[in-house]
Amino acid sequence: MNRAHPYMANSTEETKKHMLNAIGAATVDELFEQIPDEHVTTRRFELPEPLVSEVELKRHMTGVLGKNEHCEDNLSFLGGGTWQHHVPAICDEIWTRSEFLTSVWGTGSSDLGRNQAWFEFASQLGELVGMEFVGLPVYSWGAAVGHSMRMATRMTGRGRVLVPTLMDPQRLDVARTYAGFPEQEGHIEIAYVGYDPATGRLDLADLDSRLDDGVAAVYFENPAYLGVIEDRAAEIARMARAAGAETIVGVDPTSLGVIVPPSDYGADIAVGTTQPLGIHMNGGGGVGGFIATRDEERYAREYPTLQVSLTDTTHEGERAFGLALFQQSSYGSREDGKDWTGNSVYLWAIANAAYMSVLGPSGFEELGGAILRRSHYAARRLAGVAGVSLPWPTGFFKEFVVGFDGTGIPVAEINRRLRDHGIFGGRDLSSDFPDLGQSALYCVTEVHSRADIDRLAAALEEVTR
């Protein structure tokens, strides 16, 4: 039986006939007359047989995806680029609305609500990071680093960017991809600033030795990738400025209820992640990035993103939103635009806006406090496990390095054993950062209770015994 497909209204024979008659064609194949016969494939397609009913499709999909384990049926301490936070239920309620979920672009009048939500995303994020000019989000934190490096090189006419050696390897890879190859004009040279082994923080003497008039920007993170807080951030920014370089700071917005905004210590460009602001981890599909600066032409005119601005309508006093500086985007100027833009994670920006407004100033302060207490409690507990050591046991936010060299057991094996306890141990750092020995990055957030942490400590006691 040839049944109509539920996703396609016109898949009935009668409708097709009606439409063909209107066109004056005898068969649908006639409509493909532009494609030369020799372009049409002769090899048959081998897609699996369709699961035409939703009941069969759902059963199949559930069967496959059900093979996953996840961080609700296990106790997870994974972070390092994607973090497990509480997602307020209303965030999901809002972004799943069909009006937001399924639409594309319309007019400034008929898309008023979405434009306003985007403006509220930028405005609230700007409050957290202390910046007045905020673009719509980019693909990821790594993409934000890449674009901001390129902005800085265009602004300064210089070609080198300094980054910390202790940086997320994936984020760094994305930045390197944005930097290009030395054979090319406009290539960005990435140079590395070491760390102080005693604190895990940037080595300022090393930074000083690398700063010269070829440096376009100094990029660092606060908290850094391995969790430590850069308490000499203002000094770093001062040194960069003295050398004529821009200061780009990567931040985790969940820290900004308890840590000062990067603008306070001299950041010129703030970048970071949007995932912790009400987006599920989604297996790494929750990532998003932002770029924010002071509202100065020097910066604004280098943005590659789209940005929503308040503007006017034909009726005096009526508020509307439009795209500021559209002409410098790749949509406006193709290869002459600033880098490029396209689909990004704009739906997540709406969830981010809802998240920031539901938390408010006190929510961010409480969130930061809860994360601090839990993560520091965890650090103390784990430091008490025989053979376990913490290279930097204080001065961190949310994440901290746990060393297992003293146990004589590799992290991979410890994590394997923890899984028998229903625990996902911290991210294994041993291959990316061999200097740190057998160590792992543990992430503890507001979702972890004291009992969870005690359970982790007990399990570690057992598996390292």
Place this chain on the structure above:
Amino acid sequence: MTTNGLRKYHAAVWDEPLVMEMGAPGRRGQLFPVDEPDLDAVVGDTSDLIPESLRRGRPADLPELSEPEVLRHYLHLSQEVLGMMGISLFGTCTMKYNPRVTEALTRQPFVAETHPDQDVETLQGTLEVIHGLDRMLRDLTGMDQFVFQPGGGADAAFLHATVTRAYHEARGDLAQRREIITTVQAHPCNPATAAAAGFDVINLPLEEKGYASVEALRAAASERTAALMVNNPDDIGIYNPHIKEWVDIVHSVGGLCFYDTANFNGVMGRIRARELGFDACMMMLHKTFGAPKAGGGPAVGAYGCSEELAPYLTAPVVVKGDDGAFAIRVPEHAGSTQVREYLGNIPVIIKAYSWLRALGAAGVKEAADLSLLANNYMETRLLQIPGVTKGLPHLDEYRMEMTRYSLGELTEETGVTTVDVANRMVDYGVDAFWMSHEPWFIPEPFTPEAGEMWSVEDLDYWIDVIAAICEEARTDPELVKTAPHNQPIHRVVGSGLDDPERWATTWRAYRRKNGLEG
């Protein structure tokens, strides 16, 4: 019903304040544990856990609202978005149904609450889907390997530009191969990403037959050519029948060929990019494969390439072992073609996989058939409307899944422009049409793409709206030129958007520039 027989419609008007203007001091929307003596006993005073110089003293100036106020605010905003509540035939974006079964499935913890660094043994479901989609896209395109890291079509174009760079670098001739050839009809992301990857861009012109000539390409191709990046069909609805010859010409000078398959909906199930000779192609899972547009992502530009180019991919790849278990292979020479962190936008990948499983090969071909059927049905009716003409009218073959039209005659006769018509459409509950990417070759352009989802009644209604507006342009042009009239706000003027004294991308900037501080 209105006098012209169209539906009576008016958008919701909430006159909604900005969230930053709402609420009251002390009001809360989300609480976190604060009074935790058992933790304090171990860690001490929480504020001491931050170095003193970095403690935030002044709270962020965010709104203070209760939870229901936030919910209702954003529900009001959602109602002030027309989108697919009406009929949206937004050209080049392939508006199609987003099956709610996968929306529901991807919100389950087995997707939403997975961490990308979990042991692969605990991510077998996700990896099976990625592997399965890779195989299905290979079947549809003839390519040898897909990766899903790019966060959209433009990001996939950027990935191709970086693969091109890595390929020529490995051969030692990157310094010489500085040019990427594209056409003025190609999507702006092709020239823009080529330039961002460090290449010079050559734009071939539009010629008589609706595409650049083989001669023009031959003149442009040389030992400096790194790659060709093109769409086919383009978004005027023209298919370049010489595309195989194009590929041969570029290959003969040592360049790579990238097929931007943005307009795949009309050709899927009929042609394979690899069989045409292309080295790589890109599929937009958020349009062709049923995942939602989401107002601009999360999206995936699935990138497929030949065996020869696969070694230059530094994105992780999902492989199936002899034991049937799935694993992630991370290339060793990282950092040259890594455009985003992790494996990709997992929920979007799952939605695309599910869409293909729901359709199968026959369903895919049916969708392509219906797309062309709908576009040409629309063309038949639209061209009967006085004032509407076909872009490049001398090319009278059936167009592919979309056609670009011109309202130039209407504008000459009435002064009503395509922008005016777009603004009037929304008064009938129909989303504005897409006009054209830059540059505009066709005066007063508009470009609907019907796809396979919309019913013939929806298409008829959309056409009736265009006809009614063209009629209004003659009888009451002011009505159209001052539209919209049934939306929450009037027409956006946008003055000051490029003026540093006036643009304001945040509320704080707006208040400062308008003297509203305090």
